[in-house]
Amino acid sequence: MTCHCQTGCTIKLIFTQGPSIATRLILFAALSVVLMVMDHKYKSLESMRAGLSVVVYPIQFTMDAPGTLTDWFSESLSSRRRLQEDNESLRTQQMMQQVQLQKLASLEAENIRLRELLDSSFKVGEKVLIAELLSVNLDPYQHQIVINKGEIHDVYAGQPLLDAKGIMGQIVHAGPYTSTAMLITDTSHAIPVQVNRNGLRTIAIGTGTINRLELPYIPNNADIQPGDLLITSGLGGHFPPGYPVAEVTAVQHDPGHTFSQVAATPLAELNRSREVLLVWPGKTTVLDTTDKPPVPPAGDADATATADTPPDGTPPAGVAPDAAPAAETPAPAAAATPAAPSRAEDTE
Amino acid sequence: MTLARHHGGGAIVFTFIVALLLTIMPLPEWARYLRPDWVGLVLIYWCMALPERVGVGSGWFAGLLVDLLTGAVLGQHALALAVVAFLTIKFHQRVRLFPLLQQAFTVLVLLALHQLIALWISRFIGRPGVPLQFWLPSLIGMLIWAPVYSMLRGIRHGFRVN
Numbered sequence: 001m002t003c004h005c006q007t008g009c010t011i012k013l014i015f016t017q018g019p020s021i022a023t024r025l026i027l028f029a030a031l032s033v034v035l036m037v038m039d040h041k042y043k044s045l046e047s048m049r050a051g052l053s054v055v056v057y058p059i060q061f062t063m064d065a066p067g068t069l070t071d072w073f074s075e076s077l078s079s080r081r082r083l084q085e086d087n088e089s090l091r092t093q094q095m096m097q098q099v100q101l102q103k104l105a106s107l108e109a110e111n112i113r114l115r116e117l118l119d120s121s122f123k124v125g126e127k128v129l130i131a132e133l134l135s136v137n138l139d140p141y142q143h144q145i146v147i148n149k150g151e152i153h154d155v156y157a158g159q160p161l162l163d164a165k166g167i168m169g170q171i172v173h174a175g176p177y178t179s180t181a182m183l184i185t186d187t188s189h190a191i192p193v194q195v196n197r198n199g200l201r202t203i204a205i206g207t208g209t210i211n212r213l214e215l216p217y218i219p220n221n222a223d224i225q226p227g228d229l230l231i232t233s234g235l236g237g238h239f240p241p242g243y244p245v246a247e248v249t250a251v252q253h254d255p256g257h258t259f260s261q262v263a264a265t266p267l268a269e270l271n272r273s274r275e276v277l278l279v280w281p282g283k284t285t286v287l288d289t290t291d292k293p294p295v296p297p298a299g300d301a302d303a304t305a306t307a308d309t310p311p312d313g314t315p316p317a318g319v320a321p322d323a324a325p326a327a328e329t330p331a332p333a334a335a336a337t338p339a340a341p342s343r344a345e346d347t348e
Numbered sequence: 349m350t351l352a353r354h355h356g357g358g359a360i361v362f363t364f365i366v367a368l369l370l371t372i373m374p375l376p377e378w379a380r381y382l383r384p385d386w387v388g389l390v391l392i393y394w395c396m397a398l399p400e401r402v403g404v405g406s407g408w409f410a411g412l413l414v415d416l417l418t419g420a421v422l423g424q425h426a427l428a429l430a431v432v433a434f435l436t437i438k439f440h441q442r443v444r445l446f447p448l449l450q451q452a453f454t455v456l457v458l459l460a461l462h463q464l465i466a467l468w469i470s471r472f473i474g475r476p477g478v479p480l481q482f483w484l485p486s487l488i489g490m491l492i493w494a495p496v497y498s499m500l501r502g503i504r505h506g507f508r509v510n
Contacts, residue, residue: 021403021404021434021437022434024403024404024405024434025404025430025434028405028426028427028430029427029430029431031408031423031426032408032423032424032427032430033423033427034423035422035423036422036427036469036473038422039421039422039423040421040473045422048422049416049422052416053416055413055416056368056413056416056417059365059368059372059417060372060417063369063372063374135374136372136373136374136417137372137373137374137380137383138372138417138418138419139418139419139420140380140381141470141478141482142419142420142475144419146419172419173419180419187475187476188474188475271377
């Protein structure tokens with residue numbers, strides 16, 4: 001096996017390569033198939049993916065660095081006047097929002113009181129964390145993004161992600177330092193929503209186009225019209241209820257089809273936001289400045305009294321106050337399944 | 349296969365890292381669909397030039413990193429690039445002697461094969477079909493093969509990789 005020739009070592013190398021490349025190919029192909037099955041079918045590779053994501057983190061970081069540096073430079077070199085203007089406008093904006101928030105606190109308290117009368121629980125504030133997008137591109141045919149928060153910040157797979165305007169998507173892979181999130185417009189994403197106007201529940205499905213969602217399970221006689229606001233319904237358990245998702249843009253009734261063709265535009269700036277919010281549903285808020293309103297003692301007696309005698313006309317608050325149309329939609333059944341990224345079974 | 353005989357492994361790794369960086373480099377929306385398969389191009393070059401050093405295993409590992417970086421199912425690009433490496437090595441003695449234009453067409457076939465396998469797997473796991481422009485990266489890969497080839501050959505000679 002040793003090389004005796006003085007010059008042409010390449011000749012020897014062709015014949016002494018260990019296992020033949022065909023054997024190696026078969027070996028690696030089998031390994032790939034095992035990986036794919038485990039990753040896709042059983043989702044059992046999350047820890048391995050998280051571990052390996054540390055290996056690719058330097059690559060992502062290097063690619064992100066120029067953008068971050070440019071941002072930093074332009075911010076530190078921007079003129080004093082511009083900063084003052086920014087400061088001024090932000091101050092005004094904050095003032096306006098403070099005013100709105102004052103009203104919100106009382107509305108929130110009132111809402112909780114009313115819901116207690118209906119004997120239902122309703123979490124208002126959630127724990128949130130601000131994350132930043134890494135400026136890297138993923139597969140152009142999948143709507144995924146990478147953010148700079150990971151498991152060390154308690155990020156978990158399936159966690160909702162939103163921006164200032166609405167729901168953006170959910171985390172699909174959480175690595176130690178970075179996480180990958182799927183946007184609501186990805187073709188394998190579905191999110192349970194309801195119409196804010198009348199509580200009609202359905203599912204919004206991604207189309208693969210960044211500004212378009214589809215609502216395929218709306219019956220022809222359902223009450224939905226362009227301009228309707230779609231909010232998360234909280235069914236499915238992934239997304240907290242009550243966050244804006246999209247606005248209905250077009251409703252087409254085709255008598256030949258069982259369902260109307262309804263399109264909606266996501267409210268979140270899916271391809272523009274750089275800062276995103278991670279939400280921990282069920283945990284109490286950390287950004288909320290107002291104290292949690294305690295159970296109002298005055299309404300306590302009333303609450304227990306109403307709980308004993310369930311009101312006949314009023315549905316429990318988890319169920320939206322919608323009438324016949326929603327009952328016909330297949331949405332409630334489908335909404336029970338979490339809007340997990342593997343919607344592959346119902347399509348195709 | 350002692351270490352003394354091999355030289356410039358760092359240069360090979362460096363070219364792969366640059367290819368991976370280019371794979372996730374932010375591009376404007378329209379250009380994202382045109383991004384050539386950098387890792388595939390680099391892999392084909394090294395498999396052709398140094399088949400005893402870069403082979404099926406390297407291709408597989410590079411593909412696994414592509415999977416991680418692009419958020420694909422683990423093993424998708426790994427399998428595809430392992431097959432590309434296998435075929436390149438299988439025909440490297442012939443393709444090495446081709447004129448550059450003919451080589452570029454071989455590269456087109458290999459890159460398209462990578463895309464085909466990747467597409468096949470993503471269809472298999474239930475992702476939707478793709479428009480015709482999906483194949484543009486392979487064409488662009490063919491068009492830029494000549495500069496990529498001469499650049500990588502420059503690196504190989506410059507760092508005396510063997």
